[in-house]
Amino acid sequence: MNTNSQKYSDILSTAKELFWKHGIRRVSIEEVCREANVSKMTFYRFFSNKAELGREVIDKIIDESIEKYREIMSRDISFEEKMKEQLLLKFEGTREISAEFINDIFSNEKLGLKEHWLKRADEFSHEVRQDLSVAQKQGIIRKDLKLDFVFYLNNKAAEIFSDPKLLEIYTSMQELIMEYANLVFYGIFPRNSNETK
Amino acid sequence: MNTNSQKYSDILSTAKELFWKHGIRRVSIEEVCREANVSKMTFYRFFSNKAELGREVIDKIIDESIEKYREIMSRDISFEEKMKEQLLLKFEGTREISAEFINDIFSNEKLGLKEHWLKRADEFSHEVRQDLSVAQKQGIIRKDLKLDFVFYLNNKAAEIFSDPKLLEIYTSMQELIMEYANLVFYGIFPRNSNETK
DNA sequence: AAATATATTACGATTTTTGTATTTTATTAT
DNA sequence: ATAATAAAATACAAAAATCGTAATATATTT
Numbered sequence: 001m002n003t004n005s006q007k008y009s010d011i012l013s014t015a016k017e018l019f020w021k022h023g024i025r026r027v028s029i030e031e032v033c034r035e036a037n038v039s040k041m042t043f044y045r046f047f048s049n050k051a052e053l054g055r056e057v058i059d060k061i062i063d064e065s066i067e068k069y070r071e072i073m074s075r076d077i078s079f080e081e082k083m084k085e086q087l088l089l090k091f092e093g094t095r096e097i098s099a100e101f102i103n104d105i106f107s108n109e110k111l112g113l114k115e116h117w118l119k120r121a122d123e124f125s126h127e128v129r130q131d132l133s134v135a136q137k138q139g140i141i142r143k144d145l146k147l148d149f150v151f152y153l154n155n156k157a158a159e160i161f162s163d164p165k166l167l168e169i170y171t172s173m174q175e176l177i178m179e180y181a182n183l184v185f186y187g188i189f190p191r192n193s194n195e196t197k
Numbered sequence: 198m199n200t201n202s203q204k205y206s207d208i209l210s211t212a213k214e215l216f217w218k219h220g221i222r223r224v225s226i227e228e229v230c231r232e233a234n235v236s237k238m239t240f241y242r243f244f245s246n247k248a249e250l251g252r253e254v255i256d257k258i259i260d261e262s263i264e265k266y267r268e269i270m271s272r273d274i275s276f277e278e279k280m281k282e283q284l285l286l287k288f289e290g291t292r293e294i295s296a297e298f299i300n301d302i303f304s305n306e307k308l309g310l311k312e313h314w315l316k317r318a319d320e321f322s323h324e325v326r327q328d329l330s331v332a333q334k335q336g337i338i339r340k341d342l343k344l345d346f347v348f349y350l351n352n353k354a355a356e357i358f359s360d361p362k363l364l365e366i367y368t369s370m371q372e373l374i375m376e377y378a379n380l381v382f383y384g385i386f387p388r389n390s391n392e393t394k
Numbered sequence: 395a396a397a398t399a400t401a402t403t404a405c406g407a408t409t410t411t412t413g414t415a416t417t418t419t420a421t422t423a424t
Numbered sequence: 425a426t427a428a429t430a431a432a433a434t435a436c437a438a439a440a441a442t443c444g445t446a447a448t449a450t451a452t453t454t
Contacts, residue, residue: 007400022297026223028442039401044444100219204431225411236432241413398453403446410441421430 008046010036016057023100024054025108055116058105062120065093066127073131079140083185090181094174099167106162118155125151150184205243207233213254220297221251222305252313255302259317262290263324270328276337280382287378291371296364303359315352322348347381 014036018027029050033043047053072085105113129151135141160166161176170176211233215224226247230240244250269282302310326348332338357363358373367373 005399022219022223026219029444030442040444041402041446042400045399049444202430226413227411237413238415238433239431242430246413396454399451401448401450403448405446406444408441408443410439412437412439414436414438416435417433419430419432421428423428424426 007038007042011038011043011046012056012060015053016060019057019101021098023098024104024111051111054111054113058113058117058120062124066124079135087181087185091178094177097173099173102158102173103162106159125154204235204239208235208240208243209253209257212250213257216254216298218295220295221301221308248308251308251310255310255314255317259321263321276332284378284382288375291374294370296370299355299370300359303356322351
């Protein structure tokens, strides 16, 4: 399967856009083809069905996130500044994301994307965990904080976010995600009376 | 048909919300029922099909607009201030509206809502036209402006707005609508060197 | 010129959606 | 309390949309 074909990436980026905006359930394969200017046959040359397309869209999203994450971590700035940048990145990256998309990933049994998302997100998590672990040893992060706890929360986060009850409190999914990200990042640093022990 | 029943207005306001967000095509009747906590049978007691529901949602939207418009016009403030308020109102009223909704009204042949929207919008237009006509006679609006031209534009506006090409220039449908509204309102007043003739 | 990729069209299978009917359960009015 | 009405729940046939594949035609590339 020629994964670096033009048509392939047309389909993938079109699907990402449509899924991002409307969720997966509301978007049909034929709609993706139409928007990507690709015939249905061409679609099926690359993807066997909608669930696989969904998985690859998830891959694309996480791959791009990892890439951007690494770029920031490789910069020659302080750890705290890096974290601030990551926050900004998360803000940009979640712009206009729909609750429908999150929901289809975590609650649509038929698609079965939850496991895939968790698996890929966990890989990403692992990398971040290494970086935070180093920072903790250097005293940049509170030493009495169990990083495992933060990552447990992180894994549960997206799932929790698909609860409409929670979303009602916010005007957008992005706002909710940022609230969480802010909480984690700014709750992580030792402040004022918080001794490094 | 008991049009002031609780169930009836539950269905209508739920449909308005869902249509507003996702457009009409992407939302099924059963989804509306589920969200409104109403059985399908109850739905069909009030509406004969989706197109009729669409028409009544349009009615609801325009009725509410007219009501708010009148409230502002009845205030004891200057005409220019009233126009500013109307602009603000339009900004609030179009918040988060989706391109899909506009599109389904104007380009979805199957639903045939375009005519209904134009008819109802025209009634509203007529009322606004009377108010502007009075203001023009008083010299508050440029006397050499043909109001007919403004209203012709207005009638075409929503239709034009459903062109994705145009929408690409803006980040949201609301931004596009506000751009237009600003243009019309602030192009209407005599300024600096513009004599009242 | 041959091989490959893609579009077009068609089509059966499946799934979703629609609209109605029937039965059961609440609610309201008398 | 009882009858009348409204609504929910369930079931279901008909229609429409969507899916996935096949066959053929048309570009594109090798």
